[in-house]
Amino acid sequence: MILVVNSGSSSIKFxxxxxxxxxxxxxxxxxxxxxxxxxxxxxxxxxxxKHEIDISLPDHKVAIEAILSKLxxxxxxxxxKDIQGxxxxxxxxGTISKSxxxxxxxxKQIQDSSKLAPLHNPPALLVIxxxxxxxxxxKHVACFDTAYHQTMPERNYIYPVNIEWYKKYDVRKYGFHGxxxxxxxxxxxxxxxxxxxxxxxxxxGNGASICSIKEGKSFDTTMGLTPLAGIMMGxxxxxVDPSIINYMCTSLNKSPNEINEMLxxxxxxxxxxxxxxxxxxxxxxxxxxDKMCTLAxxxxxxxxxxxxxxxxxxxxxxxxxxxxxAGIGENSQIVVEKVVGKLPLLNxxxxxxxxNKKYEDYIKINTPTSKIDIYKIxxxxxxxxxxxxxxxxxx
Ligand code: ADP
Numbered sequence: 001m002i003l004v005v006n007s008g009s010s011s012i013k014f015x016x017x018x019x020x021x022x023x024x025x026x027x028x029x030x031x032x033x034x035x036x037x038x039x040x041x042x043x044x045x046x047x048x049x050k051h052e053i054d055i056s057l058p059d060h061k062v063a064i065e066a067i068l069s070k071l072x073x074x075x076x077x078x079x080x081k082d083i084q085g086x087x088x089x090x091x092x093x094g095t096i097s098k099s100x101x102x103x104x105x106x107x108k109q110i111q112d113s114s115k116l117a118p119l120h121n122p123p124a125l126l127v128i129x130x131x132x133x134x135x136x137x138x139k140h141v142a143c144f145d146t147a148y149h150q151t152m153p154e155r156n157y158i159y160p161v162n163i164e165w166y167k168k169y170d171v172r173k174y175g176f177h178g179x180x181x182x183x184x185x186x187x188x189x190x191x192x193x194x195x196x197x198x199x200x201x202x203x204x205g206n207g208a209s210i211c212s213i214k215e216g217k218s219f220d221t222t223m224g225l226t227p228l229a230g231i232m233m234g235x236x237x238x239x240v241d242p243s244i245i246n247y248m249c250t251s252l253n254k255s256p257n258e259i260n261e262m263l264x265x266x267x268x269x270x271x272x273x274x275x276x277x278x279x280x281x282x283x284x285x286x287x288x289x290d291k292m293c294t295l296a297x298x299x300x301x302x303x304x305x306x307x308x309x310x311x312x313x314x315x316x317x318x319x320x321x322x323x324x325x326a327g328i329g330e331n332s333q334i335v336v337e338k339v340v341g342k343l344p345l346l347n348x349x350x351x352x353x354x355x356n357k358k359y360e361d362y363i364k365i366n367t368p369t370s371k372i373d374i375y376k377i378x379x380x381x382x383x384x385x386x387x388x389x390x391x392x393x394x395x
Contacts, residue, residue: 001019002017002018002084002386003086003131004017010035011036012033013031013032014030014031017383031051033057036060037058040054040056040057042070044074044076060123064130085140085389086141087386088102092110092117093113094109094113096150100141101140101141102142107128110128117226143179147178147179148179149178152219159224176209176221181201191362203329203379204326205328207227209223210222220314232267234269234279237263248262269296269297274292279300282296297335305339308322309345323376324339324375325376326379337355351365362375362378363376
């Protein structure tokens, strides 16, 4: 069995997979521990039943103990030793280019990268350390959001600032959502039966970024040193004039940290519409002609279109497909329609019926005359992490 873990500052999401030697992977159960340090709740879905248990979770250690004991109580695992491997989503891995067994060196790299992902890496490390304690027999593998982007050429990851910032302080573009982009690239290979594709992949979830994939590898991406950069998101601003930070520190008499927090949590769709960071509510307003919701949706889709055209220009070769994925990309017809509508120079178009159609794991939605194929593909970061763990189990 393989456990896939995604931890945040107050939650631990997990999925348990069974894998047979012939590479069959089956999801057995999934769930989460939430409201850690606040109240505490464990939710486990197993065989179609959802079990919700209120339980005090003062810290991550207690939460992990509780998850393992509930998996045991519900008879989902017979023996803890059946968990052969644990795969962790780790947001920042610095310049590590692949999923890695968490030895001392990798542990140190995750720790060192905490300064670049202070909200994400510390809780991930805490959870890794605890699972290692409880499951000493298992292989523990870190899968980094940054790893897939390590193929970007220097000219795409160096910022036009003093080069000493890069040399001394590691200031460069790292990029995120790499596990998702890697999954989508492989899935597309499977769909078309061809490797080394040139793709523009729009991962539009709460956090959102676009990846330019050239011959199967990350060539450029919109997120940067941190996941705040690039396109506008649910509550994050994406790229803005960097002088705004200094200006607003002075205007509001706040610290750079406080302004940074506002750019992360009180901007984007939420900041403009004043309604929500969840696009479904902003679309509701847009459908009722609410002025600020409409403005938010227009800016949101324009920013995405601008980056798509920039990335296509930079690839300067035939693009095999533009792909939409993650919560918004997979489900919002309006966003896809509006983004494509804002790319008049590309001569591409979406078939509305296909765009509205229900689909399983992927659907091709362009019209026959569209110059570039357009797809919606459901991403699956968990299965990617699970497969990476299996690779190490086989070694
Ligand atoms: P994350 O992993 O970053 O939290 P997800 O990929 O799960 O993000 O996407 C979450 C977002 O997807 C939500 O903010 C929500 O607005 C959006 N979403 C989910 N379902 C739909 C839908 N049917 N239509 C439009 N947006 C949706």
